[in-house]
Amino acid sequence: MIIDVTVNGVQRHLKSRSGDRLVDMLRKELRLSSLNADCLQGRCGKCLVFMDGRIVHSCLIPAFKARGGTILTFEEIAKNPEVNDIEKAFHATHTQPCPFCHTAKTMVIFDLLSRVPLPSEEDIVEALDMVSCPCGDPIGLIQTVKLAAELRNKRKFNREA
């Protein structure tokens, strides 16, 4: 079957079988290298995408359910200046994630800051729960997200968080 879907701002007509997962369709048809599907259970977070504005595990979604929807992957999100804030915060707090979960952690922090400009520790822990990779220091990551929020708010509103 053909699935009409907008991926990273471009209208696509992607080939899929009824039993395909969304992550596999995106990888096969569009060669989106940021996506992986290791656990197939929504645990590892390596398949996170934004579907119709909400962050979702693309391994848990049958490809046919994306019909008529809008998908954003890390390839598009990475163009956003907010990702620079997150990268700067990773460097400044020495919490650079491992190569396996770097995109996933960036995606969940991006999602969190776009919903909650000044996240609490509880918000941060809840967001990071979407990625199961144990790399890095959890307390350091909380500092990273707080710093990223500060950088973002300073850049966007020219004020301290």
Place this chain on the structure above:
Amino acid sequence: MKLSEVFYPQDVEEILGLIRKNPDILLMAGGTGIVGSQPSRTIQLPEQVASIAKVQELRKTIRTEQFLEMGACTTFTGILSLAPASLPDPLGAVIKSIGNRALRNIATIGGNLCSRSRFLDLWPFLSCMDAQVEFRSPSGTRWASVGHLCGEDNRPLIPPGSLLSRLRIPHYNYDFVYYRKLGNSLYPTADSAMFVCMANIVRDKVEDFRLVFSGEKAFRLKDKEMSVSGRKTNTPKREIRGLVAEYKKSFEEMELFDSRPFAALLEDVFGRLFL
């Protein structure tokens, strides 16, 4: 690989038309339970599947003085985005404990209740809260208590050839709410279960006592609940021990689960309710 035919109904009438033609069609809303429980790369689906998540009638939320009514395709995130005062206690906290945010963005309340393999997290709460569900089928519409989605074999019983379209949750907060989740937090395993107890305390008396333990099967005894309701909170300990022993005995006789965690939770509940 066996291919399935996929339909995209636009409204409830179209869904009912599909059910009329094939009562075994799989109605998929979020699909997290169906997809997440399959370890294989390719998802195994029946011959016909209908994707119903985008049907607007199934996503509406209405709040009245008596109840909160929501369409079965309301996602958990959609429920959590309602004003906290709209959500009967402890529904918000329980939903927040299900999976992670990305999963809650797609999982739906209807999907949680329609699991055929086991009772998922919300069933025991909604059963205790006397929530009602609307089923629509080509032959008509009927409302049923969530508690009735349990068969005589104590396993989930979802009426075949019907669509769970709406839920009504009474706006009623209990004075005493106790729940414990046992087992895996993201996807349930054989030993995962939910223990829920609710009651009111009126003039030092325990009223409206409800107790549900559910996993692959469900345990609820209304006659035992009635024997607890009406007792004073300072009932002598000897009497309470007798009640706990009776509950345990009934539980063991039904041979539904390993009785040890149930016994420990039961003692904890009665210890908190009866001082």
